[in-house]
Amino acid sequence: MKILSLHQIREADCFTIEHEPIASIDLMERASRAFVNWFCKSFETGDYKVKVFCGLGDNGGDGLAISRMLHPLGYDVEVYVVKYSSKESDNFNININRLKTQIEVNVIDDEQFTLSLNSGDIIIDALLGSGISRSIEGLLKTVVEQINKSEAMIISVDIPSGLLADKPNNQSDTIIKAFHTVSFQVPKLAFMLPQNAEFVGNWHIVDIGLHQTFINKAEVVFFYSTPQEVEKLIKPRAKFSHKGTYGHALLIAGSYGMMGAAILSARACMRSGVGKLTVHSISSGLPILQTVLPEAMYWEVLNDDKFLTTDFKIEDLNSRFQAVGVGPGIGVYEETGISLIKLCRLCKELVIPMVLDADALNIFASQFGDDFTNEIPENSILTPHPKEFRNLVNQSWNNDYEKLELLRKLAIQNKLIVCLKGANTAIALPNGTIHFNSSGNAGMATAGSGDVLTGIITALLAQGYSPDEAAILGVYMHGKAGDIAAEKFGMTSMIASDIIENIRF
Numbered sequence: 454m455k456i457l458s459l460h461q462i463r464e465a466d467c468f469t470i471e472h473e474p475i476a477s478i479d480l481m482e483r484a485s486r487a488f489v490n491w492f493c494k495s496f497e498t499g500d501y502k503v504k505v506f507c508g509l510g511d512n513g514g515d516g517l518a519i520s521r522m523l524h525p526l527g528y529d530v531e532v533y534v535v536k537y538s539s540k541e542s543d544n545f546n547i548n549i550n551r552l553k554t555q556i557e558v559n560v561i562d563d564e565q566f567t568l569s570l571n572s573g574d575i576i577i578d579a580l581l582g583s584g585i586s587r588s589i590e591g592l593l594k595t596v597v598e599q600i601n602k603s604e605a606m607i608i609s610v611d612i613p614s615g616l617l618a619d620k621p622n623n624q625s626d627t628i629i630k631a632f633h634t635v636s637f638q639v640p641k642l643a644f645m646l647p648q649n650a651e652f653v654g655n656w657h658i659v660d661i662g663l664h665q666t667f668i669n670k671a672e673v674v675f676f677y678s679t680p681q682e683v684e685k686l687i688k689p690r691a692k693f694s695h696k697g698t699y700g701h702a703l704l705i706a707g708s709y710g711m712m713g714a715a716i717l718s719a720r721a722c723m724r725s726g727v728g729k730l731t732v733h734s735i736s737s738g739l740p741i742l743q744t745v746l747p748e749a750m751y752w753e754v755l756n757d758d759k760f761l762t763t764d765f766k767i768e769d770l771n772s773r774f775q776a777v778g779v780g781p782g783i784g785v786y787e788e789t790g791i792s793l794i795k796l797c798r799l800c801k802e803l804v805i806p807m808v809l810d811a812d813a814l815n816i817f818a819s820q821f822g823d824d825f826t827n828e829i830p831e832n833s834i835l836t837p838h839p840k841e842f843r844n845l846v847n848q849s850w851n852n853d854y855e856k857l858e859l860l861r862k863l864a865i866q867n868k869l870i871v872c873l874k875g876a877n878t879a880i881a882l883p884n885g886t887i888h889f890n891s892s893g894n895a896g897m898a899t900a901g902s903g904d905v906l907t908g909i910i911t912a913l914l915a916q917g918y919s920p921d922e923a924a925i926l927g928v929y930m931h932g933k934a935g936d937i938a939a940e941k942f943g944m945t946s947m948i949a950s951d952i953i954e955n956i957r958f
């Protein structure tokens with residue numbers, strides 16, 4: 454699903470009005486109806502009040518139309534218009550006239566006003582929408598602060614009032630802290646970013662019928678990968694296939710005291726459909742690995758008990774492996790760094806797709822400085838968490854938008870696929886697009902979860918998925934498995950092994 458910029462959302466609005474064609478006020482009516490449908494599905498009528506706070510622009514117009522629609526459905530609706538200016542939008546004016554015959558409108562025009570808000574109330578925030586042009590001040594600020602202080606459930610229409618759709622707010626900005634945000638047609642970039650989580654809450658998209666011709670043609674940088682879109686990538690298994698059809702992966706993982714990382718990534722790799730798996734690890738780890746995962750084959754490090762110092766040769770890899778995953782638990786020893794570089798050079802020469810994770814990334818950051826990318830084959834997949842990413846780019850950022858730009862730059866300049874892990878993992882592709890993942894939960898913030906992801910993506914590469922597909926599908930399936938695990942064990946109790954056991958291709 455495309456994430457349109459604010460400018461494109463406005464263009465889509467105008468295009469729809471002109472080409473459907475539909476009057477602007479009727480499009481507002483349709484958007485408000487879509488919100489109301491979502492609301493009615495989510496909340497039954499009951500012994501509580503729905504307090505709708507409206508601004509003076511089109512977001513306020515939505516709020517008025519929503520109030521008019523909810524009232525006859527049996528909801529106990531109270532409407533508040535915050536009169537922070539003398540200028541109202543045309544659609545606001547039409548809707549206030551339509552509403553006045555039905556419900557009394559309370560006008561807030563004095564900063565001394567104290568709102569009476571109870572914990573059982575539902576607040577609908579229709580103060581400001583995507584049209585904000587400056588920070589919230591004065592009367593509006595007072596109202597937003599009072600709403601935020603209340604214990605009522607806050608539901609924002611389109612976007613939490615005060616939040617900018619696709620650029621950073623000032624840290625001191627006053628912004629509604631919604632529990633739910635019900636947004637029109639497309640998610641806003643702001644919803645993807647950790648810095649806005651406290652404002653956006655749980656977000657939902659409702660279809661308001663903006664013209665598909667415009668949306669299809671729109672060129673965008675950011676995408677939200679919906680389950681329907683991603684699951685389409687899964688290749689069915691052919692009836693007459695054999696294990697050779699699904700590739701042979703090499704996973705390089707583990708070191709003294711870190712064999713768990715190797716086991717987790719290897720198990721996840723096997724569960725993700727790879728035909729054959731060879732795990733390359735330290736010799737003292739071999740009995741553990743073979744006991745825990747008899748399905749895999751092992752290639753032990755010679756003459757070394759503590760860490761990976763293999764002098765990789767072309768014949769070790771040539772015509773044997775379709776994908777190489779390296780990093781989980783390998784440690785950041787200087788000797789391992791030397792091996793890693795040899796491995797990368799060979800994979801580049803033999804064009805074997807790679808996944809680099811965890812300590813492989815830490816080695817690059819600590820031993821190879823800013824030039825680290827010269828050694829990494831093009832189209833390799835990197836899976837850093839934010840701290841590893843910061844070390845890799847050797848830069849910090851002031852906000853999540855700057856972080857995204859650094860991510861894009863890394864992917865474009867070096868032709869890499871970089872999966873920046875977190876809620877809504879951001880996957881940057883060499884073509885400059887960023888794809889936000891839709892699955893997963895906070896229970897996955899647990900040791901070993903990243904090792905599992907490395908195993909999944911390595912398996913997909915070995916099966917012939919393109920690196921772009923392997924990254925997007927792998928991250929999604931990892932999150933989906935995490936969601937199933939969270940249902941069974943709870944977010945707090947689930948562990949990385951539970952994610953593996955719930956991988957379902």
Ligand SMILES: NC(=O)C1=CN([C@@H]2O[C@H](COP(=O)(O)OP(=O)(O)OC[C@H]3O[C@@H](n4cnc5c(N)ncnc54)[C@H](OP(=O)(O)O)[C@@H]3O)[C@@H](O)[C@H]2O)[C@@H](O)CC1
Pocket residue numbers: 462463465466480481484508509510511512513514515537540542580581582583584585586587588589590593610611612637661663
């Ligand atoms: N996209 C779609 O297809 C559809 C969109 N729809 C709806 O329209 C909404 C966007 O509407 P909108 O442009 O009127 O924006 P909105 O925020 O309501 O008001 C802006 C007004 O407020 C003012 N203002 C700005 N900042 C301010 C501040 N900090 N403090 C105080 N005032 C401030 C600014 O005036 P200014 O003073 O800047 O001239 C302007 O007059 C969108 O979010 C959605 O809800 C649906 O109805 C139909 C389909």
Ligand SMILES: [K+]
Pocket residue numbers: 512578579580581582609610611612613614
């Ligand atoms: K709003």
